[in-house]
Amino acid sequence: MKLSLEKRQTLTNLWLVGPATLAMVLFIFLPVAIVAVLSFTDYQFGAKTFNWSWLDNYIKLFSSSIGRRAITNTLIYVAVVIPFSVGFGLLVAMGLFRMGSWAPRFSNVLKTVYFLPIASTLVAMSVAWQMLLHPSLGLINQVLVAFGAEPHNWLSDRGLVLYTLSMIGVWSSVGYNMILFLAGLAAIPSELYDAAEVDGAGSSWSRFWTVTWPMLGPTTLFVMVITATNAFRVFETVATMTRGGPAFASDTLVYALYREGFVYFKAGYASAITMVFFAFLLMLTLLQFWVIEKRVHYK
Amino acid sequence: MSSIMELRDVTRCFDSNTVLDHVSIKVEQGSFTALLGASGCGKSTSLRIMAGLDRPTSGEVLLNGRDVRGQNAYERNVAMVFQSYALYPHLTVAQNIALPLTMRHLSNLGRMPLLGSFVPGATEARRTIMNKVVDAAKSLGLEELLDRKPGSLSGGQKQRVALGRALVRDPALFLLDEPLSNLDARLRIRMRSEISSLHRLTGKAFVYVTHDQTEAMAMADQIVVMIGGQVAQAGSPRDLYERPVHRDVAAFIGHNAINFLEPGDGINVGDSIVGLRPEDLTPNTAGSLSAKLEASEYLGSEIMLSLRSRRGTEFRAIAPGDYIVPTIGSDIRLAYEPQRVHLFDAVTGKRKSGVKHEAVT
Amino acid sequence: MKPTFISRIISSSFLVAGAAVILLPFVWMLSLAFKPRDEIFSTSIQLLPSRLEWSNFIFALTETNIPLFLWNGTVVVLGILVFQVMFAVPCAYALTQRRFLARKLIFGLVMIALMVPFHVTAIPIFLGFAQVGILNTYWALILPFIPTAFGIFLFRQFFAQLPSDLFDAARVDGLSETAIVWRIAFPLALPAATAFAIFSVTTHWNDLFWPMIATTDPNLATPPRGILYFRDEESGDNVGPLMAAAFIVTAPLVILFLMAQRKFIQGLASGGIKG
Numbered sequence: 001m002k003l004s005l006e007k008r009q010t011l012t013n014l015w016l017v018g019p020a021t022l023a024m025v026l027f028i029f030l031p032v033a034i035v036a037v038l039s040f041t042d043y044q045f046g047a048k049t050f051n052w053s054w055l056d057n058y059i060k061l062f063s064s065s066i067g068r069r070a071i072t073n074t075l076i077y078v079a080v081v082i083p084f085s086v087g088f089g090l091l092v093a094m095g096l097f098r099m100g101s102w103a104p105r106f107s108n109v110l111k112t113v114y115f116l117p118i119a120s121t122l123v124a125m126s127v128a129w130q131m132l133l134h135p136s137l138g139l140i141n142q143v144l145v146a147f148g149a150e151p152h153n154w155l156s157d158r159g160l161v162l163y164t165l166s167m168i169g170v171w172s173s174v175g176y177n178m179i180l181f182l183a184g185l186a187a188i189p190s191e192l193y194d195a196a197e198v199d200g201a202g203s204s205w206s207r208f209w210t211v212t213w214p215m216l217g218p219t220t221l222f223v224m225v226i227t228a229t230n231a232f233r234v235f236e237t238v239a240t241m242t243r244g245g246p247a248f249a250s251d252t253l254v255y256a257l258y259r260e261g262f263v264y265f266k267a268g269y270a271s272a273i274t275m276v277f278f279a280f281l282l283m284l285t286l287l288q289f290w291v292i293e294k295r296v297h298y299k
Numbered sequence: 300m301s302s303i304m305e306l307r308d309v310t311r312c313f314d315s316n317t318v319l320d321h322v323s324i325k326v327e328q329g330s331f332t333a334l335l336g337a338s339g340c341g342k343s344t345s346l347r348i349m350a351g352l353d354r355p356t357s358g359e360v361l362l363n364g365r366d367v368r369g370q371n372a373y374e375r376n377v378a379m380v381f382q383s384y385a386l387y388p389h390l391t392v393a394q395n396i397a398l399p400l401t402m403r404h405l406s407n408l409g410r411m412p413l414l415g416s417f418v419p420g421a422t423e424a425r426r427t428i429m430n431k432v433v434d435a436a437k438s439l440g441l442e443e444l445l446d447r448k449p450g451s452l453s454g455g456q457k458q459r460v461a462l463g464r465a466l467v468r469d470p471a472l473f474l475l476d477e478p479l480s481n482l483d484a485r486l487r488i489r490m491r492s493e494i495s496s497l498h499r500l501t502g503k504a505f506v507y508v509t510h511d512q513t514e515a516m517a518m519a520d521q522i523v524v525m526i527g528g529q530v531a532q533a534g535s536p537r538d539l540y541e542r543p544v545h546r547d548v549a550a551f552i553g554h555n556a557i558n559f560l561e562p563g564d565g566i567n568v569g570d571s572i573v574g575l576r577p578e579d580l581t582p583n584t585a586g587s588l589s590a591k592l593e594a595s596e597y598l599g600s601e602i603m604l605s606l607r608s609r610r611g612t613e614f615r616a617i618a619p620g621d622y623i624v625p626t627i628g629s630d631i632r633l634a635y636e637p638q639r640v641h642l643f644d645a646v647t648g649k650r651k652s653g654v655k656h657e658a659v660t
Numbered sequence: 661m662k663p664t665f666i667s668r669i670i671s672s673s674f675l676v677a678g679a680a681v682i683l684l685p686f687v688w689m690l691s692l693a694f695k696p697r698d699e700i701f702s703t704s705i706q707l708l709p710s711r712l713e714w715s716n717f718i719f720a721l722t723e724t725n726i727p728l729f730l731w732n733g734t735v736v737v738l739g740i741l742v743f744q745v746m747f748a749v750p751c752a753y754a755l756t757q758r759r760f761l762a763r764k765l766i767f768g769l770v771m772i773a774l775m776v777p778f779h780v781t782a783i784p785i786f787l788g789f790a791q792v793g794i795l796n797t798y799w800a801l802i803l804p805f806i807p808t809a810f811g812i813f814l815f816r817q818f819f820a821q822l823p824s825d826l827f828d829a830a831r832v833d834g835l836s837e838t839a840i841v842w843r844i845a846f847p848l849a850l851p852a853a854t855a856f857a858i859f860s861v862t863t864h865w866n867d868l869f870w871p872m873i874a875t876t877d878p879n880l881a882t883p884p885r886g887i888l889y890f891r892d893e894e895s896g897d898n899v900g901p902l903m904a905a906a907f908i909v910t911a912p913l914v915i916l917f918l919m920a921q922r923k924f925i926q927g928l929a930s931g932g933i934k935g
Contacts (some may be wrong), residue, residue, distance in 0.1 A: 020748055027785060028776050034783075035784050085712075091668065095675045096675065114679060121762065123888065125910065137703065171681070239869075277779065277780070291858055371834045386829075
């Protein structure tokens with residue numbers, strides 16, 4: 001028997017939308033619910049049962065020195081990466097944008113170079129960085145010594161390691177920000193610069209403050225939020241170069257979640273770390289939506 | 300004879316918005332029906348319901364006398380030409396025209412690019428399809444363009460391809476949604492006669508949506524005037540021109556906008572509104588209607604006169620090309636034939652029949 | 661115009677210096693990969709090798725599992741991409757070109773899913789896969805990434821711009837909705853699909869987090885995971901081959917990037933709206 005048109009339409013919709021929706025529920029929404037529940041238990045991977053531990057996992061995370069370390073390290077990392085990555089991204093973009101008018105080829109070559117880290121495999125590049133920062137064989141220390149400066153244990157000095165990682169974070173993200181800024185710069189109508197010049201803002205310095213900066217404001221906000229969201233997820237460099245060490249000096253939220261959950265199998269505790277990480281990112285994402293909205297209105 | 304497509308008491312609501320309000324339209328076998336109306340009058344929705352792209356909220360849709368509300372567009376075997384042409388940008392002209400046939404005559408497997416050639420019968424089917432495509436292309440003068448992509452075609456060429464796509468599949472009914480409105484004026488007139496000859500060639504019923512009364516008058520043997528989601532009048536072009544049932548229909552039909560004169564303007568028939576077309580009103584010293592001449596436009600074969608009645612109503616009349624126009628501002632007299640006068644109810648706008656009018660001088 | 665000339669010199673030299681810093685690890689990686697053993701372990705400054713030593717590459721390609729890692733990476737990345745497209749495109753099409761009751765709800769779900777980073781779902785998915793017994797399989801590496809809210813969102817944006825007449829015409833021409841998706845909508849969305857493919861492939865080729873969790877079998881390691889296995893086995897002795905391996909692993913994407921820069925930048929930049 002032939003189904004009625006309405007039923008056939010419904011089946012078609014189900015056939016088109018169903019698989020993706022089911023997959024989203026199965027692999028996104030259900031896991032989020034489960035991880036939220038697990039964060040209130042003492043569940044361990046492989047265990048048959050669990051007990052409700054309510055807020056214990058969260059209390060442990062925020063009161064233990066290791067837990068607090070992971071949070072503050074992540075925040076420091078983000079706080080260092082944002083200004084440098086966004087600042088350099090803006091400077092490079094402005095430089096390349098202006099160079100584009102008198103040496104477009106060379107400007108494009110440089111753009112490619114700056115974008116290269118985004119396209120390459122971060123783990124492989126981390127291995128390369130590790131060799132570059134090697135205490136005795138690395139180029140960086142060799143050069144420092146040659147100039148008579150102190151060599152450093154970039155990746156095994158507790159006070160230094162987090163900043164070393166942050167700089168690698170800047171290295172890997174500056175090209176991305178440059179691209180976003182270049183798009184922003186290209187969108188500024190050139191008449192505005194003409195108008196500024198007529199109005200007496202002749203030097204490049206004052207043109208920057210009267211035109212470029214105000215017009216790029218929304219882009220800058222957007223770039224900052226994107227940089228922060230990506231920086232919060234830092235994992236590859238940590239897992240490759242330091243494994244959170246030495247003595248948890250470079251431990252971050254995602255690495256801690258990996259270690260507690262999948263090395264020590266403390267599913268409950270790792271879930272709590274996950275939830276805290278999620279909360280930070282949710283705030284950033286909401287901020288991002290708000291910024292995108294704002295950027296659209298600005299145009 | 301029998302009707303090929305019939306909408307019977309069709310109502311279509313979108314949320315709280317009634318787009319079609321108890322619409323009944325009959326399309327006779329082999330006829331050329333124009334759905335005429337301003338934008339938003341429901342003519343396109345009617346067409347989409349005929350096509351099966353939209354469904355009535357209530358009412359029946361009959362194709363060949365059978366209720367087809369349970370059938371989608373494809374099962375109804377109707378062809379449709381869209382205002383935007385709706386050509387597939389990634390396919391060549393030949394592929395665009397062939398697509399409906401490919402879907403009909405080749406199995407899923409047979410349609411596969413390479414594998415398809417191994418399916419029994421697929422090669423022959425492909426050949427038949429190609430022949431039909433070439434035939435259709437020839438009849439529309441598209442042979443040279445078969446390998447081009449739509450993006451590189453002119454508007455007129457695109458329109459032909461869209462017609463070709465409708466033509467190849469031998470549908471029960473052709474539906475055309477303002478197919479000429481994106482073309483320039485000269486091309487439009489040429490395509491008009493091409494569509495008319497296609498209609499004669501196929502012998503199939505055409506339903507043609509347009510907002511241009513000239514197109515409708517020129518091509519259709521039945522015009523359905525739609526106003527505000529309702530059928531205002533359906534009939535032959537001559538019917539509509541000579542006996543409009545409503546003042547709105549009268550206002551829509553005719554090359555020159557009809558004049559509406561109110562009581563006191565010179566032609567008094569009770570409290571009726573008098574409709575009189577400019578072409579039915581000529582200067583004549585013995586005429587019964589007098590008005591002040593405000594402007595004149597010389598158009599060669601005729602002269603368009605802009606007039607103002609005693610009461611101040613503007614209206615127009617047409618004088619023959621050799622008419623000697625008096626000085627602007629002077630009063631002139633105009634004559635008309637009484638049977639050319641349309642009377643409409645002042646309140647409802649409906650045509651009044653059987654009321655003899657008397658001119659007041 | 662002397663001042664512009666000077667300012668150009670200054671700004672270009674800064675840009676070149678910055679580019680040099682960006683290139684430094686690449687140069688060092690290649691340099692070590694080509695250096696003979698004794699030059700690697702010398703403490704004197706030597707930016708470039710004195711001669712090209714190919715043995716490191718030969719070692720990486722023949723004595724290690726690097727070719728296997730590349731194969732694993734290819735299987736996983738293409739598997740993910742194919743399934744993502746198969747799931748996301750019909751959904752995005754229905755969300756834009758069909759009207760049905762749950763449409764808004766499902767689009768809402770997509771927008772919410774866009775905010776959930778993968779890391780958040782790792783623990784439950786790991787638990788589930790352990791239950792089902794598919795940890796340490798290709799499926800474990802592919803399945804979690806099939807629902808791509810980002811992909812649905814991207815395709816939806818694209819389909820929303822296409823005229824609905826086109827799809828009505830296809831319906832009249834006798835195409836089923838599935839046929840419309842794959843014969844009309846998808847071919848038209850090729851620019852969006854390319855951007856998405858580049859985004860998806862780079863993300864999953866470079867991912868370390870999930871492969872580290874879902875597989876413990878070195879034979880299933882994707883390239884980044886494999887590099888770490890290799891490094892940890894050799895415990896710092898075989899720097900030359902390690903650098904050669906690192907280069908080999910990152911080369912496919914970099915070459916792709918150099919060949920199709922515009923597409924690449926567009927694809928990866930579009931990831932910006934993803935949470």
